[in-house]
Amino acid sequence: AQKVTQAQTEISVVEKEDVTLDCVYETRDTTYYLFWYKQPPSGELVFLIRRNSFDEQNEISGRYSWNFQKSTSSFNFTITASQVVDSAVYFCALRPTSYGKLTFGQGTILTVHP
Amino acid sequence: EPEVTQTPSHQVTQMGQEVILRCVPISNHLYFYWYRQILGQKVEFLVSFYNNEISEKSEIFDDQFSVERPDGSNFTLKIRSTKLEDSAMYFCASSQEDYGYTFGSGTRLTVV
Numbered sequence: 652a653q654k655v656t657q658a659q660t661e662i663s664v665v666e667k668e669d670v671t672l673d674c675v676y677e678t679r680d681t682t683y684y685l686f687w688y689k690q691p692p693s694g695e696l697v698f699l700i701r702r703n704s705f706d707e708q709n710e711i712s713g714r715y716s717w718n719f720q721k722s723t724s725s726f727n728f729t730i731t732a733s734q735v736v737d738s739a740v741y742f743c744a745l746r747p748t749s750y751g752k753l754t755f756g757q758g759t760i761l762t763v764h765p
Numbered sequence: 766e767p768e769v770t771q772t773p774s775h776q777v778t779q780m781g782q783e784v785i786l787r788c789v790p791i792s793n794h795l796y797f798y799w800y801r802q803i804l805g806q807k808v809e810f811l812v813s814f815y816n817n818e819i820s821e822k823s824e825i826f827d828d829q830f831s832v833e834r835p836d837g838s839n840f841t842l843k844i845r846s847t848k849l850e851d852s853a854m855y856f857c858a859s860s861q862e863d864y865g866y867t868f869g870s871g872t873r874l875t876v877v
Contacts (some may be wrong), residue, residue: 686866694854695870696808742808750796750860752810752821 652703653678655745657756672728672759674743680704685719686744686753687725696742699739702726733763766798767791771857778847785787786842786872789855794867797840798858799832801825802871808856814840847876 654677664670676685687699700710702719711716714731730737740760744753770789776786790797799811810821814832831843840859844851854873860866 663834688868694873696856696868698867701864701866715801731810744808746866751799751814752798752856753808753866754810755808757807 652746653680653745653754655743655754657741657759658741659759659761660757661762663762663764666735667732668763669729669731670733670761670763672730672741672743672761674728674756676724676726676743676745678745678747680747682748685725687717687728688742688744688755690740690742690758692739699728699760711731716721724752732762733761735763735765737761738763767867769857769859769867769869771839773792773857773872774870775873776875778874780849780876781846784844784847784874785855786844786855788840788842788869789815789838790840790857790859791861791867792838794859794861796820797832797834797861798860799842800858801867802854802856804853811842811855835856844874845872849876852876856873 656675674683683704685702689697689699700717707721718727740758742758743756746753754762772787797814800808801811802808810823812826812832813820830843833841852875854871855872857869
């Protein structure tokens with residue numbers, strides 16, 4: 652069975668602060684994919700990143716960076732110099748195969764205050 | 766950028782009525798999915814569909830639910846007799862093997 656845990660229910664920061672969203676997963680599969688999605692107040696799910704289990708390199712995309720650590724089953728997401736537009740719910744998700752279902756975490760509500 | 770299109774964006778229905786939620790997946794994708802998100806909660810898997818049949822379904826996807834790909838482009842989710850607890854955002858998604866997993870913008874279903 653797959654499980655994704657996002658222990659932080661809500662995070663509140665002031666603009667320009669850095670913030671890290673935690674994600675811990677459980678799976679028995681040796682091959683899997685990890686995802687982060689952003690859900691703004693408008694409700695859609697915006698894809699941010701996909702990482703497969705063979706690739707433990709950290710990734711940076713602008714103000715976003717991801718730290719994948721297989722040894723601790725974690726896939727954490729950091730926003731540097733946060734902005735008000737980053738306010739959203741962020742979901743971490745796990746997929747066991749290239750076409751299987753996604754298992755989502757509970758989500759972290761991020762509020763960035765001006 | 767190809768999109769998954771869902772209609773309607775918002776549907777209000779009376780308890781006990783049948784509803785059909787519609788989705789147009791990305792044209793060269795082969796795998797299709799429905800997910801549900803009750804307000805304020807996490808996104809939950811309902812069903813996956815491949816090669817014109819259900820490949821996996823969750824416990825939520827009981828006999829009240831059905832899916833269909835009626836014409837090679839649309840992918841529909843039918844709820845036969847809606848209950849209040851079916852009120853949620855319903856997301857359609859499609860994927861193509863190792864490529865990205867694309868979600869539609871969702872249909873907000875309100876059962877009154």
